[in-house]
Amino acid sequence: MAKRIDVNNLNAFYGKFLAVEGVSLSIEPKSVTALIGPSGCGKSTFIRTINRMHEVIPGARVEGEVLMDGIDLYGTNVDPVAVRRHVGMVFQRPNPFPTMTIAENVLAGIRLNNRRLPKDQAEEIVEGTLRAANLWDEVKDRLERPGSSLSGGQQQRLCIARAIAVKPDVILMDEPCSALDPISTLAIEDLMAELKENYTIVIVTHNMQQAARVSDRTAFFNIAGAGKPGKLVEMNATSVIFSAPAEKATEDYISGRFG
Amino acid sequence: MSTATEERAPEQAFAGPRRDILNRGFAGLSRGAAITILVTLALVATFLVKEALPALTANPSDLADQVDWLKDEPGRSLWPVIASLVFGTVIIASLALAIAAPVSYGIALFISHYAPRRMAAGLGYVIDLLAAIPSVIYGLWGAFIFIPAILPALEWIERSFNWLPFLRGRVIATETTMVNGQEVVTQVFSVGTGRVALSAGIVLAIMILPIITAVTREVFLQTPVLHEEAALALGATRWEMIRMAVIPFGKPGMIGATMLGLGRALGETMAVFMILSPWSIPRFSVSVLEPSAHNTIAANIALKFPEANSMGVSALIAMGLALFVITLAVNMLARWIISRRSEFSGAN
Ligand SMILES: Nc1ncnc2c1ncn2[C@@H]1O[C@H](COP(=O)(O)OP(=O)(O)O)[C@@H](O)[C@H]1O
Ligand SMILES: [Mg+2]
Numbered sequence: 001m002a003k004r005i006d007v008n009n010l011n012a013f014y015g016k017f018l019a020v021e022g023v024s025l026s027i028e029p030k031s032v033t034a035l036i037g038p039s040g041c042g043k044s045t046f047i048r049t050i051n052r053m054h055e056v057i058p059g060a061r062v063e064g065e066v067l068m069d070g071i072d073l074y075g076t077n078v079d080p081v082a083v084r085r086h087v088g089m090v091f092q093r094p095n096p097f098p099t100m101t102i103a104e105n106v107l108a109g110i111r112l113n114n115r116r117l118p119k120d121q122a123e124e125i126v127e128g129t130l131r132a133a134n135l136w137d138e139v140k141d142r143l144e145r146p147g148s149s150l151s152g153g154q155q156q157r158l159c160i161a162r163a164i165a166v167k168p169d170v171i172l173m174d175e176p177c178s179a180l181d182p183i184s185t186l187a188i189e190d191l192m193a194e195l196k197e198n199y200t201i202v203i204v205t206h207n208m209q210q211a212a213r214v215s216d217r218t219a220f221f222n223i224a225g226a227g228k229p230g231k232l233v234e235m236n237a238t239s240v241i242f243s244a245p246a247e248k249a250t251e252d253y254i255s256g257r258f259g
Numbered sequence: 260m261s262t263a264t265e266e267r268a269p270e271q272a273f274a275g276p277r278r279d280i281l282n283r284g285f286a287g288l289s290r291g292a293a294i295t296i297l298v299t300l301a302l303v304a305t306f307l308v309k310e311a312l313p314a315l316t317a318n319p320s321d322l323a324d325q326v327d328w329l330k331d332e333p334g335r336s337l338w339p340v341i342a343s344l345v346f347g348t349v350i351i352a353s354l355a356l357a358i359a360a361p362v363s364y365g366i367a368l369f370i371s372h373y374a375p376r377r378m379a380a381g382l383g384y385v386i387d388l389l390a391a392i393p394s395v396i397y398g399l400w401g402a403f404i405f406i407p408a409i410l411p412a413l414e415w416i417e418r419s420f421n422w423l424p425f426l427r428g429r430v431i432a433t434e435t436t437m438v439n440g441q442e443v444v445t446q447v448f449s450v451g452t453g454r455v456a457l458s459a460g461i462v463l464a465i466m467i468l469p470i471i472t473a474v475t476r477e478v479f480l481q482t483p484v485l486h487e488e489a490a491l492a493l494g495a496t497r498w499e500m501i502r503m504a505v506i507p508f509g510k511p512g513m514i515g516a517t518m519l520g521l522g523r524a525l526g527e528t529m530a531v532f533m534i535l536s537p538w539s540i541p542r543f544s545v546s547v548l549e550p551s552a553h554n555t556i557a558a559n560i561a562l563k564f565p566e567a568n569s570m571g572v573s574a575l576i577a578m579g580l581a582l583f584v585i586t587l588a589v590n591m592l593a594r595w596i597i598s599r600r601s602e603f604s605g606a607n
Binding site for chain 2: 081085088089095098100108162
């Protein structure tokens with residue numbers, strides 16, 4: 001079930017280094033929200049705070065609130081492991097488990113909760129999920145082959161399948177197409193358009209056209225200079241951000257006049 | 260700038276004589292190294308076979324006359340002795356491995372994925388130090404400190420579990436008692452001074468633990484962060500992440516490390532020698548608590564070699580050949596296990 005996310009006054013640290021400062025924004029359910037901004041402005045750092053993956057890095061910590069349908073994911077009684085079961089993630093580089101088959105990769109998350117999945121049920125889930133990820137037709141004859149035997153674009157769709165197999169509420173994607181060719185990129189953009197019917201999607205992208213094509217709302221992050229924290233500059237409907245941004249920095253960035 | 264490249268002949272533009280020489284030189288060097296290993300292996304095998312042949316082909320009674328440790332053997336034949344030593348070697352090395360491998364994996368995982376950084380560094384250092392202790396020291400420690408210390412425990416295990424054939428001591432007496440007017444014969448078992456296969460296995464386990472730990476730790480540290488994060492992002496706990504990403508990825512390395520440990524256990528001479536004091540003739544005892552019942556090939560060679568005549572040396576080399584074959588077989592088995600799933604190794 002898609003859920004909304006409200007971020008209040010979020011700071012993200014790597015040790016003493018403040019990488020992202022004072023971010024407050026809202027992410028609507030059943031929509032695609034794009035995060036754009038120059039390299040190093042903290043897009044990856046920010047998106048990883050939403051599923052509590054940020055704190056996996058030694059020394060990294062977060063201040064502030066991330067509310068999912070009103071519940072603070074950083075509340076005292078919240079288990080980060082449980083958060084990550086509700087907020088799935090797709091990474092920049094496709095990372096299917098090389099030691100698992102294609103089918104096992106799809107089932108990896110489900111098997112964590114449910115060791116003894118009956119075979120027919122498992123097959124059903126594999127097929128349904130791979131269809132949802134627009135990958136079924138390409139891999140249905142080689143489900144027992146290693147995940148690493150696929151092309152980059154197929155691997156990334158396999159990773160999306162792996163993420164949606166556990167039926168998360170939110171899917172985070174950190175530059176999911178930056179390692180892919182244009183055709184694979186299109187396949188994934190199409191997939192996002194389908195997935196937003198059921199999921200809340202947040203995507204980091206370097207590609208302005210992609211943000212314009214796939215997202216409903218866009219947040220622009222910027223950084224004042226090296227060693228300074230990244231901040232949210234503005235967030236609005238994607239059409240507004242790309243036609244009439246409120247801030248000069250946003251306009252400079254989207255028109256390529258970024259210095 | 261375009262004219263400069265156009266003027267040059269294509270062959271010239273792409274020629275790279277210096278790099279080519281280095282390239283070929285290095286290829287030759289590494290090929291040479293690989294061939295050297297194969298040649299060494301072949302030379303060792305040839306040597307073993309050649310030197311063992313006199314004993315293997317000799318008439319059994321001639322052989323027994325010439326080799327004094329065969330004189331008192333009931334069968335006066337070499338083969339049963341070799342077989343019993345192979346048996347003892349396999350039992351003791353397997354015990355060592357069965358104890359050391361899981362413990363090593365656990366320590367390696369703790370160091371690589373659980374311990375705080377400073378503690379991990381300290382622990383790793385201690386483990387490496389353990390690897391540097393010579394085996395004589397382990398042997399002395401085992402014989403004079405460790406075995407006396409665990410003797411009560413061995414005796415307790417024997418008393419509690421001697422209904423299991425493989426945890427039974429040696430029969431030292433029989434007692435006859437009258438129960439309801441019937442004579443009942445009970446056997447009295449003993450683990451002696453504790454110089455049993457299990458003790459040797461434990462000390463060997465401690466000896467091979469550092470090498471297995473050190474290698475598996477390195478392997479576990481190599482797990483790509485990419486795959487660890489993939490598991491965590493699916494909602495895996497740390498242990499689930501280890502089961503999903505770290506162990507499958509490290510499996511070939513774990514097997515390799517275990518083989519290194521097994522190699523050391525199979526070939527270990529001094530420690531086994533000092534712990535088992537193997538003067539008595541080994542037997543095919545399945546009990547790891549039976550004293551003076553087992554010996555290993557390596558320890559036996561060390562024991563008999565100084566006083567052996569030429570036929571005796573040949574007989575001992577025949578045992579060495581058996582050890583060589585075991586080692587080779589175990590390594591080939593390991594290779595096969597690794598290659599079976601090489602597609603899934605993550606190496607591509
Ligand atoms: N693991 C890390 N440890 C320390 N600093 C980091 C780490 N990852 C990123 N940073 C720093 O945090 C800032 C934001 O990085 P990142 O979130 O990766 O930016 P983006 O994804 O927008 O390119 C950068 O200054 C970067 O150097
Ligand atoms: Mg990034």
